[in-house]
Amino acid sequence: MSILVTGGAGYIGGHTVLQLADAGEKVTVLDNLTTGFQWAVDDRVDFVEGNAGDTEAVTALLQERGIKSILHFAGSIVVPESVENPLKYYHNNTATTRNLIEAAVNAGVKHFIFSSTAAVYGMAGMEPVGEENPLSPESPYAKSKLMSEMMLADVAFAHDIKYGVLRYFNVAGADPQGRSGQSTPLATHLIKVACQTALGQRDKMKIFGTDYETPDGTCIRDYIHVTDLAEAHALLLNYLRDGGESTTMNCGYGRGYSVKEVVGVVKKATGIDFVAEETGRRAGDPAAIVAQADRARSVLGWEPKHDDLREIVDHAFAWEKYLLTRNDRPELG
Numbered sequence: 421m422s423i424l425v426t427g428g429a430g431y432i433g434g435h436t437v438l439q440l441a442d443a444g445e446k447v448t449v450l451d452n453l454t455t456g457f458q459w460a461v462d463d464r465v466d467f468v469e470g471n472a473g474d475t476e477a478v479t480a481l482l483q484e485r486g487i488k489s490i491l492h493f494a495g496s497i498v499v500p501e502s503v504e505n506p507l508k509y510y511h512n513n514t515a516t517t518r519n520l521i522e523a524a525v526n527a528g529v530k531h532f533i534f535s536s537t538a539a540v541y542g543m544a545g546m547e548p549v550g551e552e553n554p555l556s557p558e559s560p561y562a563k564s565k566l567m568s569e570m571m572l573a574d575v576a577f578a579h580d581i582k583y584g585v586l587r588y589f590n591v592a593g594a595d596p597q598g599r600s601g602q603s604t605p606l607a608t609h610l611i612k613v614a615c616q617t618a619l620g621q622r623d624k625m626k627i628f629g630t631d632y633e634t635p636d637g638t639c640i641r642d643y644i645h646v647t648d649l650a651e652a653h654a655l656l657l658n659y660l661r662d663g664g665e666s667t668t669m670n671c672g673y674g675r676g677y678s679v680k681e682v683v684g685v686v687k688k689a690t691g692i693d694f695v696a697e698e699t700g701r702r703a704g705d706p707a708a709i710v711a712q713a714d715r716a717r718s719v720l721g722w723e724p725k726h727d728d729l730r731e732i733v734d735h736a737f738a739w740e741k742y743l744l745t746r747n748d749r750p751e752l753g
């Protein structure tokens with residue numbers, strides 16, 4: 421049965437495509453290449469350039485290809501940008517998802533898997549957050565994602581479609597076989613920025629805030645290897661195909677590292693002592709957010725294989741070095 425992967429030319433979608441193709445699935449990637457790269461799409465799958473929010477075109481694509489499952493990664497992902505330009509996020513996340521769901525209903529799609537975020541929990545505190553924790557999305561990005569979750573639940577109530585929502589914690593690392601990685605040069609993610617700084621692509625990096633109520637004063641996050649996250653998608657798809665009920669699940673490891681700890685691991689892994697300047701807080705950052713992730717383990721049988729910060733950093737760094745060898749590498753701003 422065919423699968424549509426929106427945003428499959430991007431970071432997390434691209435890794436999930438690798439796993440689906442490795443498993444022999446028939447996959448079509450739909451991506452408008454705003455932040456993704458066509459070269460990053462695995463040769464074993466079909467690529468269609470287009471907008472996931474174009475209901476008419478997507479309905480036709482789904483019908484032509486007999487697609488019964490959608491994995492929806494496409495979206496805009498930069499939290500501070502969403503504060504400055506909320507309408508972009510309500511458009512490309514909420515409205516695009518609404519239109520895609522409509523296409524799914526039109527074409528009789530049975531399973532819809534959606535990329536949500538730990539940001540829906542807001543300022544969670546030091547205790548791990550479970551799926552039933554109160555939701556308190558702070559940024560337009562987080563709100564745009566939560567609205568999409570709500571639409572899915574309403575549509576699944578009214579139509580014959582099941583959904584799976586995965587709330588990702590901090591995704592990092594790269595394919596252990598070196599086939600894929602995070603390629604957007606201006607990505608703001610801590611581990612990528614630290615690896616770019618180690619490679620001299622940035623003169624220095626910043627540590628945003630050292631006065632949080634955490635053991636070393638810097639923010640704590642639950643960093644999850646992108647390959648483990650990709651596997652959770654593949655398992656969730658099979659769960660839904662086997663008749664599983666609609667569900668919402670955290671994807672994290674259930675333990676956190678501080679910004680200083682991460683920077684320390686990047687320095688150790690690379691053997692490079694780059695400058696990490698301590699500065700003020702970045703707007704909107706919660707002090708700590710760590711997943712309670714038992715549901716994915718118990719319901720899907722998900723068993724992470726790369727729960728090791730050093731391994732995550734090694735893979736992220738290897739990919740960053742590979743990107744330096746590409747001629748089409750965009751310049752850092």
Ligand SMILES: NC(=O)c1ccc[n+]([C@@H]2O[C@H](COP(=O)([O-])OP(=O)(O)OC[C@H]3O[C@@H](n4cnc5c(N)ncnc54)[C@H](O)[C@@H]3O)[C@@H](O)[C@H]2O)c1
Pocket residue numbers: 426427428429430431432433450451452453454455456457470471472473492493494495496497512516535536537538587588589590591592604
């Ligand atoms: N990276 C993280 O840490 C993280 C954490 C939580 C949730 N997420 C979510 O996971 C998903 C994937 O994130 P990512 O890190 O791979 O980002 P990414 O920017 O690498 O990938 C997004 C992809 O979607 C494509 N795209 C964007 N808008 C589109 C549209 N309207 N139509 C078709 N294609 C479109 C882009 O070209 C890109 O290839 C996003 O929905 C994001 O919100 C990411």
Ligand SMILES: O=c1ccn([C@@H]2O[C@H](COP(=O)(O)OP(=O)(O)O[C@H]3O[C@H](CO)[C@@H](O)[C@H](O)[C@H]3O)[C@@H](O)[C@H]2O)c(=O)[nH]1
Pocket residue numbers: 497498499537538539588589590591608609610611613625626627628629639640641679702705709
């Ligand atoms: O150059 C940098 C980059 C980040 N940080 C800090 O590192 C931590 C992690 O930041 P980052 O890697 O940007 O991730 P988050 O802001 O935690 O957000 C990520 O994780 C969320 C889920 O937890 C997702 O929703 C977001 O899309 C994704 O970007 C935060 O405390 C940042 O302040 C720095 O100190 N310096």
